[in-house]
Amino acid sequence: MTDYNTQLIEQRRELHQWPEEGWTEFWTTSYIVKKLQAYGYEVLVGTKVINPEQVFGRNQKLVDLGIKNALERGADPKLIEEMGGYTGCVGVLDTGREGPTTAFRFDIDCVCVRETDDPAHKPNKEGFRSQHDGYMHACGHDTHASIGLTLAHWIADHKDQLKGKFKFVFQPAEEGVRGASAVAASGIVDDADFFFGSHISFMADSGEIVAAPYGLLCTSKYDVTFKGQPAHAGKEPNAGHNALAAACNAVVQMLGIPRHGGGMTRINIGTLRAGEGRNVIPSSAHMALEVRGETSSINDYMSEQVMNILEGISKGFGVSYEISQMGAAVDFTNDPELSELIAEVAKETEGVEKIIPDGNFGGSEDISILGRRVQQHGGKAAFFICGADRAAGHHQSTFDIDENALKTALGMYVGIAKKVNGI
Ligand SMILES: [Zn+2]
Numbered sequence: 126m127t128d129y130n131t132q133l134i135e136q137r138r139e140l141h142q143w144p145e146e147g148w149t150e151f152w153t154t155s156y157i158v159k160k161l162q163a164y165g166y167e168v169l170v171g172t173k174v175i176n177p178e179q180v181f182g183r184n185q186k187l188v189d190l191g192i193k194n195a196l197e198r199g200a201d202p203k204l205i206e207e208m209g210g211y212t213g214c215v216g217v218l219d220t221g222r223e224g225p226t227t228a229f230r231f232d233i234d235c236v237c238v239r240e241t242d243d244p245a246h247k248p249n250k251e252g253f254r255s256q257h258d259g260y261m262h263a264c265g266h267d268t269h270a271s272i273g274l275t276l277a278h279w280i281a282d283h284k285d286q287l288k289g290k291f292k293f294v295f296q297p298a299e300e301g302v303r304g305a306s307a308v309a310a311s312g313i314v315d316d317a318d319f320f321f322g323s324h325i326s327f328m329a330d331s332g333e334i335v336a337a338p339y340g341l342l343c344t345s346k347y348d349v350t351f352k353g354q355p356a357h358a359g360k361e362p363n364a365g366h367n368a369l370a371a372a373c374n375a376v377v378q379m380l381g382i383p384r385h386g387g388g389m390t391r392i393n394i395g396t397l398r399a400g401e402g403r404n405v406i407p408s409s410a411h412m413a414l415e416v417r418g419e420t421s422s423i424n425d426y427m428s429e430q431v432m433n434i435l436e437g438i439s440k441g442f443g444v445s446y447e448i449s450q451m452g453a454a455v456d457f458t459n460d461p462e463l464s465e466l467i468a469e470v471a472k473e474t475e476g477v478e479k480i481i482p483d484g485n486f487g488g489s490e491d492i493s494i495l496g497r498r499v500q501q502h503g504g505k506a507a508f509f510i511c512g513a514d515r516a517a518g519h520h521q522s523t524f525d526i527d528e529n530a531l532k533t534a535l536g537m538y539v540g541i542a543k544k545v546n547g548i
Contacts, residue, residue: 127278127279127282129275129278129279129535130531130532130535132274132275132278133271133272133275133528133531133532133535134271134528134531136160136270136271136274136275137267137268137270137271137528137531138248138251138253139156139253140153140156140262140267140270140271141248141253141254141255141262141267142253142254142255142256142257143198143255143256143257144235144236144255144257144260144261144262144267145191145194145212145234145235145257145260146187146234146235146236146237146260146300147182147183147234147297147298147299147300147301147303147304148180148182148183148184148187148188148191148211148212148234148297148298148303148304149187149188149190149191149194149212150191150212150213150233150234150297150298151191151192151194151195151200151205151208151212152191152194152195152198152200153212153233153234153270154170154208154212154213154214154233154295154297155195155200155201155204155205156200157214157216157233157270157273157274157295158170158204158214159201159204160274160277160278161214161216161274161277161293164216164218164277164278164281165218165281166216166217166218166277166281166293167216167217167218168214168215168216168217169214169215169216169217169313170204170207170208170209170211170213170214170215171207171208171209171210171211172209172211172311173215173311173313174211174213174214174215174294174308174311174313175211175213175297175307175308175311176307176308176310176311176312177211177307178307178310179306179307179309179310180211180303180306180307181298181301181302181303181304181306181307181346181450181451181452181453182298182301182303182346182451182452183298183303188210191212192205192210194257211297211307212233212297212298213233213294213295213296213297213298213304213308214295215292215293215294215295215313216277216291216292216293216295217290217291217292217293218277218280218281218284218290218291218293219290220284220287220288220289220290220291220546222287222288222289222548223288223289224287224288224289224290224546225288225289225290225318225319225545225546226289226290226291226292226316226317226318226319227289227290227291227292227317227318227319227320227321227541227542227545227546228291228292228293228294228314228317228319228320228321228499229273229276229291229292229293229294229320229321229322229538230294230296230320230321230322230492230495231266231269231270231272231273231293231294231295231296231322232266232269232270232295232296232297232299232304232492233266233269233270233295233296233297233299234266234297234298234299234300234304235257235260235261235262235263235264235266235267235300236260236261236262236263236264236300236520237259237260238259238260238261238263238520238521238522239258239259239260239261239522240254240255240261240263240522241522241523243523246516246523246525247516247525248525261522261524263519263520263521263522263524264300264519264520264524265324265325265326265327265513265519265524265526266299268325268513268526268528268530268531268534269323269324269325270295271531272325272531272534272535272538273293273295275535276293276535276538276539276542277291277293279535279539279542280542286543286547286548287542287543287546287547287548288546288547288548289318289545289546291542291546292313292314292317294308294313294314294495296308296491296492296495299490299491299492301346301451301452302344302346302452302453302454302489302490302491302494303346303451303452303491304491305454305491305492305493305494305495306453306491306494308495309494309495309497309498314495314498314499314502314504315498315499315502316502317499317502317504317506318504318505319463319499319504319505319506319545320495320496320499320504320505320506320507321463321467321506321507321508321509321538321541322492322495322496322507322508323508323509323510323511323534323537324490324508324510324511325510325511325513325526325530325531325534326510326511326512326513326514326515326519326526326530327486327510327519328484328485328486328487328510329481329484329510329511329512329513330512330513330514331476331512331513331514331527331529331530331533332476332477332478332479332512332533333477333478333479333480333481333510333512334467334468334471334474334477334479334480334481334509334510334511334512334533334537335481335482335483335484335509335510335512336459336464336465336467336468336471336480336481336482336483336509337459337461337464337467337482337483337507337509338483338484338485338486338508338509338510339458339483339484339485339486340485340486340487341454341456341457341486341488341489341490341493341508342389342391342417342418342419342454342456342487342488342489343417343418343419343420343421343423343424343454343455343456343489343493344415344416344417344418344424344452344453344454344489345415345416345424345427345428345450345452345453346413346414346415346450346451346452346453347413347414347415347416347428347431347448347449347450347451348411348412348413348448348449348451349372349375349411349412349413349414349435349446349447349448350409350410350411350446350447350448351368351371351372351375351399351409351410351411351439351444351445351446352368352408352409352444352445352446352447353365353366353367353368353371353406353407353408353409353410353442353443353444354366354406354408354443354444355401355405355406355407355408356405356406357404357405357406358403358404358405358406359404362406364406365406365408366406366408366442366443366444367406367407367442367444368399368400368407368408368409368410368442368444369399369400369407369410370407370442371410371438371439371441371442371444371446372397372399372410372412373397373399374438374441374442375412375434375435375438376394376397376412378434378437378438379392379394379414379430379431379434380392380394382427382430382431382434383430385418385423385426385427387419387420387422387423388418388419388420388423389417389418389419389423390416390417390418390419390423390424390426390427391415391416391417391418391427392414392415392416392417392427392431393414393415394412394413394414395413395414395415396411396412396413397410397411397412398410398411398412399411413451414431415452416428416431417489418456419456420456421455421456424455424456432448435448452491453491453494454489454490454491454493454494455493455494455497456493457490457492457493457496457497457506457508459496459506459507459508459509460500460505460506460507462505463505463506463507464482464483464507464509466507466541466544466545467507467509467537467541468480468482469544470537470540470541470544471537471540473540474533474536474537474540475532475533475536476529476530476532476533476536477533477536477537479512484510486510490508492508493508496508509537511530511533511534511537512530512533513526513527513530514526514527514530515527
């Protein structure tokens with residue numbers, strides 16, 4: 126008999142030691158692929174599960190370094206080659222009995238945070254801290270990947286009691302909402318009748334399940350580069366085209382975008398870097414910004430205003446600009462019958478003490494893009510929260526999770542699989 130609970134913790138601790146940021150999860154992906162294959166899954170990687178045209182915020186230098194690191198850590202070179210530079214994978218298991226196709230999504234990337242040296246921090250105390258300096262599983266995606274793997278194991282072991290087909294999406298680059306668009310655009314979840322995903326902890330403590338978190342915000346992330354013309358600031362400033370001035374004006378105008386009456390909006394220009402030197406008319410400027418909106422159309426409205434401002438500024442200041450999308454998430458609402466199913470399963474799951482019907486998520490999660498895609502293709506989708514006590518808030522260097530919550534989360538997923546795909 127497999128001891129699923131021990132496996133859950135062991136895997137989580139192994140994954141915790143080598144965290145990789147979005148689009149560089151080569152070691153993590155190969156770790157997952159090998160396990161899925163051992164459980165009898167057909168595993169798809171590379172452009173079979175990633176549409177390169179919808180890849181946001183991927184840095185080739187970091188990708189190359191990720192590949193090098195993964196190979197050094199013993200990843201299979203053949204598999205790395207098969208991945209074609211793209212991380213993430215999808216495991217497929219067909220029970221051979223007619224029934225629904227159920228897809229689960231687990232995100233696998235880390236946060237660019239250096240894990241604390243505090244000896245009281247459990248990963249330090251128990252010897253499983255990050256060995257990848259400057260990177261840390263500070264959002265719990267190590268637990269997500271482990272829960273996904275053990276669920277895959279359980280399902281393979283109990284195939285005879287199940288019908289239909291299972292798809293396990295191990296998604297790269299959730300941080301910065303960069304990865305889901307490319308996975309969705311590959312079409313890999315289009316045939317899903319049911320789609321489930323969750324986040325550990327976040328807004329709930331150990332023993333709590335939030336069946337239908339709401340307030341997943343629509344967002345678009347952009348990088349903008351202005352290109353002007355450098356010139357001597359004393360001799361002939363008239364010959365220059367000032368990219369810094371253009372960018373500053375763009376910032377002021379963007380912050381003044383009229384708010385939408387139809388719902389909540391946000392805009393933030395988080396960074397602005399410009400110029401070459403004191404006596405040079407600045408010829409380049411770079412800004413990172415994001416907009417958010419309560420619904421897709423309100424978010425689109427914010428994006429449109431940003432585009433209009435860029436166009437006007439470019440004309441007015443005689444500069445050119447390039448804009449690239451770095452991430453995206455949409456608003457998302459659970460199919461109510463799946464929220465009910467989650468609450469029902471929670472009632473029967475060991476470790477669950479409190480079922481919270483809903484709660485404000487108050488952030489963005491790109492599972493929304495995959496969930497929406499499933500809904501648009503006639504399937505049903507839901508996102509829930511598996512509560513877990515945490516040592517500190519998410520994305521902090523002292524973040525840690527009550528590992529008992531992994532067992533509860535696994536119990537939830539097993540319950541869901543039985544309810545949806547049980548014979
Ligand atoms: Zn997260």
